[in-house]
Amino acid sequence: MAMADSPSGPHGEALHVSGSARPLGPSTPLKGAVYVDSPVVSAIRQIRPFFESGIFCRAETPLFLKRRASVDVQLRFSRLRGAQAGSVERCRSVTDMPLSTGGVVFYPFNSQSNLNAVTNRHVFHVLTLHGESNKSASQRPAARLYDYVTAAGPLARDRYLEARIFSREDVDNGRLLMMGDSFVQGLPWIRAATNRDDDPAILYCPTWEGYGDGRDCYSSLPDRRGFHILEAALRATRSTRVVIKPHPYLGLLRRSLIHDLVQGIRSLKDQRVRVELALGDANWLTRAACRLHLPRVTRLHETREQIIPLRMGLCDVSGMEAIMLKQRIPHMVITRSADIPEAIGAFYLGKTIRPDTAVDHAVRSYLDAAEDTDAQHRTRVFGYQEPALEQMDSAARRAWLIDHVQRNPFWTRAGRPA
Incomplete structure (x- = not known):
């Protein structure tokens, strides 16, 4: 049996799991x-x-x-x-x-x-x-x-x-x-690229398969659709560097998604794309598969000492949208259908990649308007009591x-x- 992940934090700090139910601190309730x-x-x-x-x-x-x-x-x-x-x-x-x-x-x-x-x-x-x-x-x-x-x-x-x-x-x-x-969590090891960055990356974050009969599966990994979109985004931005961060639950219910992940990464490597894996949150199955089938692909430490500049992010419908909004990182969302929530449709259409989307054109159009589009999106997502x-x-x-x-x-x- 492969060794499970150590439950360490995203920056390498360890988590200690105690066997008791005693509070961590004073004995008062x-x-x-x-x-x-x-x-x-x-x-x-x-x-x-x-x-x-x-x-x-x-x-x-x-x-x-x-x-x-x-x-x-x-x-x-x-x-x-x-x-x-x-x-x-x-x-x-x-x-x-x-x-x-x-x-x-x-x-x-x-x-x-x-x-x-x-x-x-x-x-x-x-x-x-x-x-x-x-x-x-x-x-x-x-x-x-x-x-x-x-x-x-x-x-x-x-x-x-x-x-x-x-x-x-x-x-x-x-x-x-x-x-x-x-x-909404932060990822302090990524930031939006500036004009001074020589080789900014595209961050791809495929989500997991969801419970149930598949209606709640928002993952772009089946049939490697997300990787085909990623390849088009690389062409549109003339980028040669990719960081891939899979969801912590990815593949626990459908092992085929881990296979799609591995095959997609191999395809990128065959095209001489620089690929780096952010596996700090990944489950042990995903880690084991990457260790076995992708031994030469670089692993990131995900620390503040190695902050990755991003040209843009690509994510599925998931919590990564809010994370990138919070950190002001331009990003597009891969969706399974053309249905867009009416409350955000006016601007959200410009940052989604739907089944019928011409990806190269959509990426260039979004990046030209990203600051204004994301400002509208941020106003709808974040508010205070x-x-x-x-x-x-x-x-x-x-x-x-x-x-x-x-x-x-x-x-x-x-x-x-x-």
Whole structure:
């Protein structure tokens, strides 16, 4: 059996996974905590950036990972190193976490076990998710089970309203909260290229296959469609360098996508394209396949000491859109159909690559208008419950959110149960 990934952070800092459910810090009950239930250890890395930014805090909102047999096996084959910020405790359920009455549990994943966790009425339950995207998973009806739900901005808010998952009353009375880019991770090892950069790259980020019957699969990897688009984008921009960052869950349900990934990279190498792999968040299956079949392809360290300038990004419908908006990196989105959300259609058509798109022309047209197009997009994606939130740092936003939830303005209104 291949060795599983060590659950280290995106910059090489190690994550320590403890076997107990004791809090990381003082023995007094916690005001808040982060609860993660995931079948893969690499999910920890998706949460780590929020500890680095300060929206979560090891002392005030430590991370608890639900015990699973599959996770135990992965941990057994992981190289675990010393504890750092964002260290992880294990627990059997939310009731196993040392929270004070009225404490706040944050949920970055919409996992099945959350449905039982929210029945604990001694604490508040807040769905944050771990990014912002137009995937259907971002508007599941199960969101109504949580006491409070955060959204990045107007686009996510309206998505919930149009699906009738939340009402205008939920918005107006502070149950559905706009928190801007607070829960959109950053990737400090990439930045937008400038005119002074000699060899900027194109970043390609294929997403995973999604659960279910395929309707929720937004990945561009089947039949290597994304690689064909990437080749056209290279021609349009006269670029010769590519960085590929696969989704952490890629290929766990459909191994054929890992095959498509490997074959696409081999095709690029045959065309003498400089290819580099960003596998810091990748699962062990993807890593093992790349180690076996692509041993000579360069791996990036993904550290602040080796920041990659990007001419543009190519991503599927996924959280990478919001990440690149947050970091002001020009990017286009690969979609499976011509259907575009009406709320953003006026400008979004110019940055999407649909099945009938002439990629070379579309890339050149988008890059000519990228600054204005992305400014409109950013305004729709990021918004704030209160204007002051935009100027707050992450720690202050965390304090504001915990205070808002513990004041419980929505549920303590007349006629509502406390």
